[in-house]
Amino acid sequence: MxxxxxxxxxxxxxxxxxxxxxxxxxxxxxxxxxxxxxxxxxxxxxxxxxxxxxxxxxxxxxxxxxxxxxxxxxxxxxxxxxxxxxDKDLISENVQIIKCPIPKIIEEHDIGFLMFSNPADAIDKRIVNGTTAADGQYPYQASLRSNNRHVCGGSILNNRWVLTSAVCLTEGYQLVVVVGTNTLNAGGDTYLVATYNLHPLYKIADRRYNAGLINTTTPIIYSSKVKPVVLTTLLPIDGAVAVVTGWGYRDDYGQLSRNDLIALNTTVISQTACQSQLKRNVSSTHICTFWSQTGPCIYDDGTPITICGMQFGIVSVRNCGINPDLHTKISSVYSWIVSMI
Incomplete structure (x- = not known):
């Protein structure tokens, strides 16, 4: 190598x-x-x-x-x-602007590494309030669909496994996995589900360990628009800007559904601040983010949250920009993921 x-x-x-x-x-x-x-x-x-x-x-x-x-x-x-x-609108006083190298996956099956080739120019573009993703910009993004309808997001781990939230696998959906497209009504490759697994400690009441794995019946074929994500067990500091991608609704009333993949910024906040705003305890398996009037919404469950293209969380409890969102920490489920795939 x-x-x-x-x-x-x-x-x-x-x-x-x-x-x-x-x-x-x-x-x-x-x-x-x-x-x-x-x-x-x-x-x-x-x-x-x-x-x-x-x-x-x-x-x-x-x-x-x-x-x-x-x-x-x-x-x-x-x-x-x-x-x-x-663009002064891309930042606030409490936001950490992080310059990221462009990551490169060395082997298709590798996960959990932060691996880099000779670095290209640092990525410093930030997305606020959501913008349509460029074609192939997030090649790890998966759409989980039931009866031709998008119901959850996910991320490609390798050519046979997709990571999502456990709640997406407990609704009785007959799921298929669609990858390689940013639009819900055109393009992409569809894969049938062979088996799926819920994290054994998943608690539906408070969404602890809200993680699930989908095994496809046939190998996922990689291309410029289809690539595995890089998982990391590192946790970003408070104030760091993260990116959430998905096709979920724009508000909590089922209005303005998204046909195109949207990427939006959100900010990591402390557990203390999160609990104060939600007025309840937050599990140590969760990490909180919030950006006023924007955030993951209905049908964004299971979608990845990343920094520098590295996934550190799975959307678990989304509040459509009204309250902080909770994400399952990759660090809390990483050992299980590795043991399963």
Whole structure:
């Protein structure tokens, strides 16, 4: 494998090397990074590329790891100011603008890695209040349909598995998976469902561990518009801007359904702020986001939420821009995903 790739961390006490990771294994795990010291009783881990040429990467993450969860803290090439952004409407004072390298999947079956080829220009375009996605811009996006009607979203993990929310698999739908198209009424490739699995700890009452896996009857064929997503167990810091993609309704009354795939920005908020606004406890398996008057809505369940093209959550409880949305953390279901596929 000639491509340069980058792995961030593995929440495990056992260290591995790149030679320990089988190239053709869907259950391959990221390399654990070396402990470089401590900060206020927390361990600071610094991302490093396999070839050691870290200067070639425009995005250098520092990770603060605790025994419970891990946060990714981006470092910027320079301090970003409002004047540096052409469209002032794309940001707010509490939003972190993150410059991202363009990720590249090294192997079709690999998941859970953050892997990069020689980086191209950093992505700094931000989408606010939703905009029509460019053709092939989100090749991992899947539409779950029943009787030719879109009912849920999902993300392609590899050529046989699609990740979605458990709630999408408990409604009695006779589902098919459609990939490779941004429109609901044209194009794309359709795959029948062989089996599906719910996370064993899924709780319908509060949507804990709201994750499901779909196995297709035939392999998903990759193309420029059909590619697997990159999963990450890293958690973004509060204020980080994330992207949600989907075809759900524009409001909670079933009005203005979307025929075209829409991408919108939302902001990660703290669990404390989330609980305060929702006026109830929020499970540690969830991460909260909110952007006033915009957000995932009806039929957006199961769709991916990403930063820099890396999926860290699954839309679990959507409130159509009225209240914060809850997303199942990939970190809370990652081990189960790997064990199943």
């Amino acid at each position: 000639n491509e340069v790739f980058k792995t961030f961390f593995q929440k495990s006490s056992t260290s591995t090397t790149s030679s320990d990771i089988p190239e053709n294994s869907a259950s391959a795990r990221p390399q654990e990074l070396e402990d470089t010291g401590s900060i206020s009783s927390k361990k600071e881990l610094v991302a490093a590329s396999i070839d050691g040429d870290a200067e070639n990467f425009s995005y250098n993450s520092k990770i603060l790891a605790t025994s419970e969860e891990t946060e990714v803290r981006p470092e910027f090439d320079k301090e970003m100011k409002i004047d540096d952004v052409e």
